Amino acid sequence: MSTFKENKNVSDRSGSDRQRHKDKIDKAIKDGIHDIVADESIIGKDGKKKIKIPVKGIKEYRFVYGDNENKKNVGSAQGKDIQRGQKVGQKDKGSPGQPNKAGNEKGEEFYEVEITLEELAAYLFDEFKLPNMQKKKFKKISSKSFKRHGYRNEGIRPRLDKKETIKKKIKRKKKAIKNNTYDPDAEDRFGFHHDDLRYRFIKEKKKPTSNAIIFFVMDVSGSMTKEKKFLARSFFFLLYHFIRSKYENTEHCFVSHDTVASEVNEEDFFSKGSTGGTLVSTGIDKCLDIIETRYHPSTWNVYVFQCSDGDNWPEDNAGCFKSATKLADLSQFYGYCEIEPAENRGRWLQMSNLSELLSPLLRDNFKIAEIRKKDDVWLAFQRFFGGFRE
Amino acid sequence: MSDWSIDSLEEWDDRIIELAKSHNLDWFPISYEICDYYAMIGNMAYHGMPLHYRHWSYGKSFERTHQMYNLGAEGLPYELIINSDPSIAYLMRENPFYLQLLIMCHCVGHSDFFKNNLTFAETGPENIIQRFKNAKKRIDSYIEDPSIGIEKVERILDSAHALSLHIPPNCKEYIPHRERRKELITRIKSGDPLVINRNPDQFPIDDEIDLLSFISEMALNLEDWERDIINIVRLESAYFMPQIRTKIMNEGWACFWHYRLMNELDLPQKFHIPFLKSHNQVVTPHLGRINPYHLGFHLFLKIEERYGLEECFIAREVCHDESFLRQYLTEEDCHELNLFSYSLYKRDYVVNEISDGDGWKEIKKSLIRQIGSNSVPKIIIKEVKSNNVLRIHHEHDGRDLELGYAEKVVDYITTLWGGVVRLDTVIEDEPFEI
Numbered sequence: 001m002s003t004f005k006e007n008k009n010v011s012d013r014s015g016s017d018r019q020r021h022k023d024k025i026d027k028a029i030k031d032g033i034h035d036i037v038a039d040e041s042i043i044g045k046d047g048k049k050k051i052k053i054p055v056k057g058i059k060e061y062r063f064v065y066g067d068n069e070n071k072k073n074v075g076s077a078q079g080k081d082i083q084r085g086q087k088v089g090q091k092d093k094g095s096p097g098q099p100n101k102a103g104n105e106k107g108e109e110f111y112e113v114e115i116t117l118e119e120l121a122a123y124l125f126d127e128f129k130l131p132n133m134q135k136k137k138f139k140k141i142s143s144k145s146f147k148r149h150g151y152r153n154e155g156i157r158p159r160l161d162k163k164e165t166i167k168k169k170i171k172r173k174k175k176a177i178k179n180n181t182y183d184p185d186a187e188d189r190f191g192f193h194h195d196d197l198r199y200r201f202i203k204e205k206k207k208p209t210s211n212a213i214i215f216f217v218m219d220v221s222g223s224m225t226k227e228k229k230f231l232a233r234s235f236f237f238l239l240y241h242f243i244r245s246k247y248e249n250t251e252h253c254f255v256s257h258d259t260v261a262s263e264v265n266e267e268d269f270f271s272k273g274s275t276g277g278t279l280v281s282t283g284i285d286k287c288l289d290i291i292e293t294r295y296h297p298s299t300w301n302v303y304v305f306q307c308s309d310g311d312n313w314p315e316d317n318a319g320c321f322k323s324a325t326k327l328a329d330l331s332q333f334y335g336y337c338e339i340e341p342a343e344n345r346g347r348w349l350q351m352s353n354l355s356e357l358l359s360p361l362l363r364d365n366f367k368i369a370e371i372r373k374k375d376d377v378w379l380a381f382q383r384f385f386g387g388f389r390e
Numbered sequence: 391m392s393d394w395s396i397d398s399l400e401e402w403d404d405r406i407i408e409l410a411k412s413h414n415l416d417w418f419p420i421s422y423e424i425c426d427y428y429a430m431i432g433n434m435a436y437h438g439m440p441l442h443y444r445h446w447s448y449g450k451s452f453e454r455t456h457q458m459y460n461l462g463a464e465g466l467p468y469e470l471i472i473n474s475d476p477s478i479a480y481l482m483r484e485n486p487f488y489l490q491l492l493i494m495c496h497c498v499g500h501s502d503f504f505k506n507n508l509t510f511a512e513t514g515p516e517n518i519i520q521r522f523k524n525a526k527k528r529i530d531s532y533i534e535d536p537s538i539g540i541e542k543v544e545r546i547l548d549s550a551h552a553l554s555l556h557i558p559p560n561c562k563e564y565i566p567h568r569e570r571r572k573e574l575i576t577r578i579k580s581g582d583p584l585v586i587n588r589n590p591d592q593f594p595i596d597d598e599i600d601l602l603s604f605i606s607e608m609a610l611n612l613e614d615w616e617r618d619i620i621n622i623v624r625l626e627s628a629y630f631m632p633q634i635r636t637k638i639m640n641e642g643w644a645c646f647w648h649y650r651l652m653n654e655l656d657l658p659q660k661f662h663i664p665f666l667k668s669h670n671q672v673v674t675p676h677l678g679r680i681n682p683y684h685l686g687f688h689l690f691l692k693i694e695e696r697y698g699l700e701e702c703f704i705a706r707e708v709c710h711d712e713s714f715l716r717q718y719l720t721e722e723d724c725h726e727l728n729l730f731s732y733s734l735y736k737r738d739y740v741v742n743e744i745s746d747g748d749g750w751k752e753i754k755k756s757l758i759r760q761i762g763s764n765s766v767p768k769i770i771i772k773e774v775k776s777n778n779v780l781r782i783h784h785e786h787d788g789r790d791l792e793l794g795y796a797e798k799v800v801d802y803i804t805t806l807w808g809g810v811v812r813l814d815t816v817i818e819d820e821p822f823e824i
């Protein structure tokens with residue numbers, strides 16, 4: 001005699017393993033994001049635009065056979081009219097009956113994740129904030145503060161509230177025990193269920209905050225090659241989105257310089273180049289000028305981010321150091337980013353190196369980062385705003 | 391909503407049992423668990439084991455089945471039964487009545503196969519549930535141990551899973567290397583002419599294909615809990631290996647019997663067409679691949695036709711897929727099944743052989759090479775050199791390893807072995823070392 005048993009168990013046994021798998025995918029997304037933060041396709045896009053990022057599936061590797069001539073696959077044909085030498089499929093498009101999958105054990109799995117730049121910013125900048133923000137005299141500028149507003153079932157991963165989720169699960173478990181659908185003495189885990197998930201729901205609340213002015217200072221001289229400018233712009237682009245996603249109505253000031261500096265608009269800043277020599281002090285002095293006339297440090301938090309390839313005319317060094325010191329003294333934070341693609345090192349040896357020149361200024365509110373390749377953009381960001389990863 | 395009740399299942403179960411017994415089927419009692427779709431694919435992710443240790447790959451497996459279901463495979467009758475005594479089988483609550491009956495008949499076939507096929511002789515169905523339960527308990531305790539935790543457990547599990555299929559195909563129990571060496575020394579001393587020329591200091595003394603067992607015994611720096619996890623994976627693998635080696639026969643036998651029992655059950659007329667439809671769906675050939683249900687079902691029908699039902703019972707007892715195909719797959723079968731072989735030539739998959747008088751033998755050979763444990767590359771531990779360097783060898787048979795994968799697996803072996811690992815193989819006719 002067979003036996004029949006109704007399983008009314010409401011526990012979701014694979015829940016925790018699915019979560020663990022999802023965590024790995026999330027991590028892959030985050031890692032993938034770092035690969036694409038400096039991708040040409042996203043630089044210059046506006047925040048609402050959706051971008052697709054491919055995330056590699058989490059694979060379980062084993063010894064498997066690759067596809068080669070000696071690996072003969074046997075399968076069923078549709079009919080009898082198949083001929084030797086006939087083509088039945090293409091690599092990458094898949095062998096017969098196996099679309100997009102060559103061989104029967106391997107195959108690249110991709111999760112294509114579609115997110116907006118704003119969501120991307122939420123993923124990226126969750127733990128970052130502008131350092132040393134201080135209350136200044138007039139509180140007229142609001143920052144988007146993410147005011148908590150209860151919980152929802154849906155949300156993005158960083159906002160998952162673990163404590164609330166567990167509480168919900170415990171409630172469900174108690175109910176299940178009461179209704180005799182779950183035996184607490186059974187070995188079976190009472191797993192998480194989709195409905196248990198509680199995400200912090202966040203309502204934007206405008207909170208009066210301290211005034212802040214952000215200076216974007218870029219060297220656009222001839223020695224800044226197209227590649228270097230691209231890296232600098234990637235960095236500024238990220239920075240710009242970071243600030244916009246977290247601080248509403250901060251003021252931005254874009255300064256580009258070669259041997260003279262000028263304040264430019266956002267569009268020109270992200271697109272225009274120049275061919276002249278380099279006097280870095282002009283850029284710094286321009287900032288000092290603007291601060292003097294429009295953003296007095298007693299009422300404004302001043303943030304300065306500067307990108308350059310480090311080349312400067314030697315005769316400008318003394319003035320540059322003096323100005324930079326002055327600017328650092330009145331800034332909440334001054335981040336200097338040296339763009340220096342590795343292969344170009346040594347070409348301008350007669351020039352001085354700005355990061356060496358400025359290194360005596362290093363302290364909590366003055367930091368130097370180096371960007372040699374795309375991946376470093378994110379590291380520079382972490383160096384300025386997050387924990388250090390060295 | 392559903393057109394059945396447990397009472398009606400029990401009533402028809404009696405008839406199925408009576409009928410199956412009259413055909414001399416001999417199976418473990420079956421304990422059916424009725425669950426919804428969600429629980430069903432949950433159980434599938436853990437191979438039907440009521441209790442199983444945690445690992446993210448089972449979450450992934452769940453997602454994949456779920457995704458396939460959403461992609462239109464929902465019509466498929468899911469059947470899931472495990473080799474235990476009693477056999478635990480799952481019936482999806484959403485299934486209509488006729489489908490429950492079909493699955494129950496199918497399960498009788500599987501359970502009979504588990505109980506009688508010699509490949510399963512050492513699987514220990516009477517206590518397998520308990521063994522998995524103990525394994526889960528131990529792994530849970532390592533995960534919860536503050537000095538270990540999930541990351542470290544996953545590190546070992548990820549690595550051990552990568553090697554889980556590299557055990558002797560017949561799953562024979564591992565004899566510790568230390569014991570084998572001691573025995574060899576004794577035999578040499580006693581002047582046994584068979585071993586007189588062997589060197590007891592060769593390490594390992596024999597080529598070793600039981601990778602997990604050897605690593606668990608001989609790796610220098612593993613902690614006890616790490617060895618335990620490796621042994622758990624080895625145990626699970628030994629339990630499942632017979633199913634990997636008899637997939638075609640096992641499904642063929644179950645289909646052979648569900649088809650016969652359902653036809654003889656005197657089903658109400660209205661169930662007959664849906665039953666045939668489901669049956670055909672299960673045994674339909676898969677273009678460019680082998681559907682084990684299709685091939686196995688076809689062969690058992692042919693064996694009965696050619697040699698009588700008695701021969702079917704003999705095959706179900708003594709064969710595994712490889713010997714089954716060797717013995718019973720004929721030119722006529724290859725031709726009828728439209729079997730062909732193909733391989734990658736430059737960027738295209740090109741037909742090599744078709745099932746005519748010249749081609750069928752090659753096709754049979756290639757087919758045998760791609761099934762069960764033959765689809766797993768043969769990896770052998772050759773030598774542990776000074777400085778704890780582990781030298782492993784891929785026994786190349788014409789088929790090259792997928793290098794990207796092999797490199798990752800070598801990393802996994804390095805994790806477990808705790809020393810340098812070198813793999814030698816052949817890629818495009820040239821010796822290659824990772």
